[in-house]
Amino acid sequence: MKENKNKYQTRREFVRNAGKIILIAPLLSIPVFLARKTSAKGYVWQIDPFKCTQCGQCKTKCIKTPSAVKCTHAYVVCGYCDLCGAYLRQGIKTTGTGAEREQCPTGAIRRRYVEEPYFEYTINTNLCDACGKCVKGCNDFGNGSMYLQIHQDLCDNCNDCSIARNCPSQAISRVPSDHQYIPKDKKNSITQTPKP
Amino acid sequence: MKKKYIPYIIMLLLICWHTVLYAQDRFPRPEFESGYAYPTDQLALQRAQGWQYVDVAVLILALSAATWLAIYKRSREGLVWLSVFSLAYFGFYREGCICAVGSVQNVALALFNNGYSIPLTALLFFIIPLLFALAFGRVFCTGVCPFGAIQELTGFMPVKLPKTVESIMAAVPFIYLAAAVLFAATGNQFIICRYDPFVGIFRLNAPYTMVIFGALLLLAGIFINRPYCRYLCPYGVLLNVFSRFAGKHLSITPAECTECRLCEESCPYDAILPPVTQTGGEGYVKSRRKFMVFILLVPIFTAAGAVVFYNLAPSLASINRDVRLAKEIRNEKVTGVEAVSKAAVAFKEAGKTEKELFAGEIKVIERFRKASPWAGAFLGLSFGISLVSLTTRTSRTGYKPHQGKCYSCGRCFKYCPVGVKK
Numbered sequence: 001m002k003e004n005k006n007k008y009q010t011r012r013e014f015v016r017n018a019g020k021i022i023l024i025a026p027l028l029s030i031p032v033f034l035a036r037k038t039s040a041k042g043y044v045w046q047i048d049p050f051k052c053t054q055c056g057q058c059k060t061k062c063i064k065t066p067s068a069v070k071c072t073h074a075y076v077v078c079g080y081c082d083l084c085g086a087y088l089r090q091g092i093k094t095t096g097t098g099a100e101r102e103q104c105p106t107g108a109i110r111r112r113y114v115e116e117p118y119f120e121y122t123i124n125t126n127l128c129d130a131c132g133k134c135v136k137g138c139n140d141f142g143n144g145s146m147y148l149q150i151h152q153d154l155c156d157n158c159n160d161c162s163i164a165r166n167c168p169s170q171a172i173s174r175v176p177s178d179h180q181y182i183p184k185d186k187k188n189s190i191t192q193t194p195k196p
Numbered sequence: 197m198k199k200k201y202i203p204y205i206i207m208l209l210l211i212c213w214h215t216v217l218y219a220q221d222r223f224p225r226p227e228f229e230s231g232y233a234y235p236t237d238q239l240a241l242q243r244a245q246g247w248q249y250v251d252v253a254v255l256i257l258a259l260s261a262a263t264w265l266a267i268y269k270r271s272r273e274g275l276v277w278l279s280v281f282s283l284a285y286f287g288f289y290r291e292g293c294i295c296a297v298g299s300v301q302n303v304a305l306a307l308f309n310n311g312y313s314i315p316l317t318a319l320l321f322f323i324i325p326l327l328f329a330l331a332f333g334r335v336f337c338t339g340v341c342p343f344g345a346i347q348e349l350t351g352f353m354p355v356k357l358p359k360t361v362e363s364i365m366a367a368v369p370f371i372y373l374a375a376a377v378l379f380a381a382t383g384n385q386f387i388i389c390r391y392d393p394f395v396g397i398f399r400l401n402a403p404y405t406m407v408i409f410g411a412l413l414l415l416a417g418i419f420i421n422r423p424y425c426r427y428l429c430p431y432g433v434l435l436n437v438f439s440r441f442a443g444k445h446l447s448i449t450p451a452e453c454t455e456c457r458l459c460e461e462s463c464p465y466d467a468i469l470p471p472v473t474q475t476g477g478e479g480y481v482k483s484r485r486k487f488m489v490f491i492l493l494v495p496i497f498t499a500a501g502a503v504v505f506y507n508l509a510p511s512l513a514s515i516n517r518d519v520r521l522a523k524e525i526r527n528e529k530v531t532g533v534e535a536v537s538k539a540a541v542a543f544k545e546a547g548k549t550e551k552e553l554f555a556g557e558i559k560v561i562e563r564f565r566k567a568s569p570w571a572g573a574f575l576g577l578s579f580g581i582s583l584v585s586l587t588t589r590t591s592r593t594g595y596k597p598h599q600g601k602c603y604s605c606g607r608c609f610k611y612c613p614v615g616v617k618k
Contacts, residue, residue, distance in 0.1 A: 019441040020330060027326055027438075030303060034314055037306050042315035044242050053542045065401055075234045079223030115230040122235070143223055153240035156291055156399070159298045160386035168538035169546060170517065174312070180241055 043174035045161045049147035049184050051171035054136035058148055059129050061163040068154035069130035069163065071108070071123050074185040077145035080118035085141030086134035087111055087121055103133050125151070145184065152180045248317040251290060255324060255340065258282055262339025262604070263332045266446045272606035275338050279345035287342030292398040296321045296336065297343070297431040298388050300373070301380035308381040308567075325431075329438040333445040336435065337603040343394050343424055344603065350414045351421035354464030362466070363582075365427040370578045373430035374571040382560075382567050384515050388430060421464040425603065436600040446597060446604045449614045453594025459611040460595070467601040468608065472592045487587040494580035501576025502569035509564040522557035525550060 031038070047058070047069065058069040089103045099107060108127035112120045123134075123146075130148055138146040150163075150172070164172035175182065258278065265274040286292065294302075299322035306314035325336035337344045357365075376388045389395075393410040396402025402410075416423050425432055439445070448459050448468065455471055462468070505512075513519045521539050528535040543553065597608070 016441050016443065020443075023438055023441060024330060027323060027330075030307070031319060031323065034303070034306050034319060037310075037313045038316050038319055039313040040316050041245055042248065042317065051546075053545060055538050055542065057538070063399060063401065063403075072237065072239070075237075076225075080226040081223055114232050115228060118226045118228065118232075120232075120235075141222075143221055149239070151240065152242040155242070156293060157242060158293055158389065159302065160389035162390075165385060165390070168540075168542035177242060177245060181239055 039176065041177045044150075044152050044157055044177050044180050045155065045164055045172055046150055046175045046180060046182050047148050047167075048171045048173070048182055049149070051169045052132075052135070052148060052167075053169045053171075054132040054139065054148075055168050056132050057166050057168075058163055059131045061166045062130070063158065063162050064154065064156065067130040067163075068150055068156070069148050070125045070128045070151045070154075071130065071132075071134055071146055072149045072181075072183075073121060073123055074145040074147065074183060075120075076185045077143050078121065079143050079145075080114065080120060081142070082117055082119055084111070084119070084121060084138075086138035086146045088137075090137070090141075103137050105129075105131060105133070109134060147184050149181055248294075248315070251286075251294075252317055252320045252324070254285060255321065258285075258340045259325065259328045259335060262335040263328065266335055266338065266604040266606055267332060267444060270450060270606065270609050272609050275604075275606045276348070278339040279348060282340045283342050283345035283349075286340070287346065287394075287398045292342055292392070292395040293389075294318055294321055295343075296325045296341070297429060298386060298392075300431055300434070301376055301386045301388055304377045304380040305383060309383050312383075326434060326438050329435045329442065331442055331444060333439045333442040333599060333604050334435050334602060335446075335604050337425060337432070338605045342398065343429070344422065346394055346397065347414070347417050347422045347424060348605065350417045351464060352418050354421045355419045356466055357420065367579070367582075368427050369430055369433050370575060372428060373433045374574050376430050378512065378567055378571040379515055382516075382563055393424065422603070426465065439602075440599045442599060445599050446602065446606070448595055448597060448608045449612045451614050453596075454614060455594060456613060457595075458613065459608045462608045462611040463597075463602075464607065465601060465603065465605075467598045467603070469592060469596050469598050471594050472589060483587050483589075487584065490580070490584045490587055494577065494584065497576040497580035498573045499576070501572035501574070501579070503572070505568040505572025505575075506565060508572075509568045510561055512568055513561045513564040516560045518553065518556045519560050522553050525553060 059067050062068055087103060087109050088101055092101045094101075102109065104127075106127045106129055108124045108129075110122050110124060112122070114120050132148060135146045135148055138144055161172060164170075258281070261278055262275065265271050265278060286295065294317065299318045302314050302318040303322050305312050306319075325340070328335055338348075372388070376386070379385050379387055391409075393406065393413050396406040397410055413423050420426075453471075459468060460470065514523070517539060521537075521543060524535045524537060524540055525543070527533065528540075
């Protein structure tokens with residue numbers, strides 16, 4: 001009896017060890033297969049502003065409230081116009097100084113007189129909620145210097161970006177983390193600083 | 197350098213100069229006279245990559261702590277506190293992302309797509325819990341996984357489900373895993389992340405559907421403990437398989453089992469196997485015949501699964517956005533109902549031709565035709581093997597945990613009266 005038990009135990013041990021080897025082989029071969037395709041840096045999500053159609057879903061589809069997407073301004077591309085397509089609502093009757101003429105629903109765009117006939121437009125990112133109205137206005141009637149970008153210090157970097165999944169023009173994709181922003185100006189007036 | 201080429205070169209330079217500034221350029225650039233300087237906006241980066249490796253280090257430490265607590269120290273209390281820590285760190289602090297459960301998709305995406313390199317941390321999150329499972333059992337599930345931790349907190353009144361219901365619902369993780377790997381490998385969607393019920397709780401922010409799903413699971417979890425772990429978790433399929441071969445798995449008794457039967461009903465997950473001494477007998481010949489039949493059926497089920505999924509490829513391909521858009525545009529052409537979805541509007545504005553769209557759709561469906569049979573074969577194989585295991589009976593002395601199903605939670609420890617001579 002005891003001999004039978006020993007035989008059975010060693011048989012079971014053999015199956016267990018064989019199973020371990022059969023399982024560990026694919027598990028350890030996965031890193032080998034992925035050796036060339038592993039990046040130590042990782043990815044972040046970013047909007048390609050040239051594909052963006054300003055559908056407005058950046059505001060609603062982000063899992064964060066408020067959205068991690070914010071409007072960014074490429075100053076070197078901007079025309080500094082008095083009649084700004086991003087700042088002013090379409091169809092306003094007069095150009096006074098009232099808030100009703102502003103396109104931005106949260107009043108995040110600030111307009112400042114520079115010199116004749118140029119006005120500087122800056123975005124207060126604390127107020128911007130990524131609705132995209134200014135971007136649409138700037139693209140329709142302007143140089144397209146306003147564009148939406150995912151602000152990486154706000155973004156949670158989900159494995160499956162909810163906005164990316166819903167973007168109708170598939171403008172959001174993974175970018176390597178050493179180029180976290182896709183600026184609209186080649187001269188790159190945007191500088192990147194690490195989060196404190 | 198021929199002189200006649202110079203005007204062409206100049207023209208080329210001028211054209212190239214303008215294309216450097218990518219914009220519609222309707223309005224000319226301002227020429228400032230007051231000495232205005234363009235502001236330089238600072239845009240913040242993601243938190244430094246090094247922190248992700250801190251997460252990996254915490255993972256390894258927590259897994260080692262769970263191993264020590266479950267197998268050597270045998271302390272249920274310690275495991276509970278460890279799971280609270282993991283819930284706090286991996287759950288609420290890191291907001292549940294990146295997790296080992298989702299990393300399966302990253303590995304699938306990287307293996308089958310050239311444009312994506314898997315981040316090293318994702319790869320480590322995939323491999324390390326499996327290595328621990330191979331050696332020590334499912335210590336990940338108890339001490340480290342934030343989902344497990346949050347479900348353990350609501351498991352008060354465990355109820356045993358009838359065996360048929362249990363075995364049908366236990367098939368769902370296999371289907372989930374097959375679908376998740378299929379959709380990730382074809383580069384479409386990460387469905388584990390999308391349908392994650394608990395991440396909304398970790399983020400303290402979720403669409404209402406996610407909140408309802410998570411709440412329902414936690415409520416059900418009061419009676420059917422660990423519903424996600426048992427009936428949904430796709431990573432659990434892998435952990436189940438790997439854990440069966442663990443040499444140093446958690447044991448109910450610290451020494452030899454005296455078969456006192458006190459631990460029989462202690463496991464809320466029905467993972468304790470009773471001793472079996474009678475392996476011969478009259479039923480033996482019958483079950484041997486069944487065993488042979490089911491073994492022979494395994495390749496047939498595998499092939500059947502592959503064929504079924506090959507035919508399901510076009511419907512599975514609808515997860516891809518281009519395929520859905522192509523269907524919508526084709527529908528518009530056939531029935532005349534205008535396609536008004538945002539994607540259709542964007543497509544029409546972008547100026548991509550319909551021919552390109554339909555060609556893209558065919559490519560995606562072709563890819564699914566190649567990929568789905570593997571998912572189907574995997575499901576057929578799993579089904580066949582589960583039938584085979586119904587006909588086998590292993591002899592056992594003493595009460596032992598089912599190494600595939602046991603989460604190493606340690607609830608059974610306090611029921612065992614066996615003491616160890618210190």
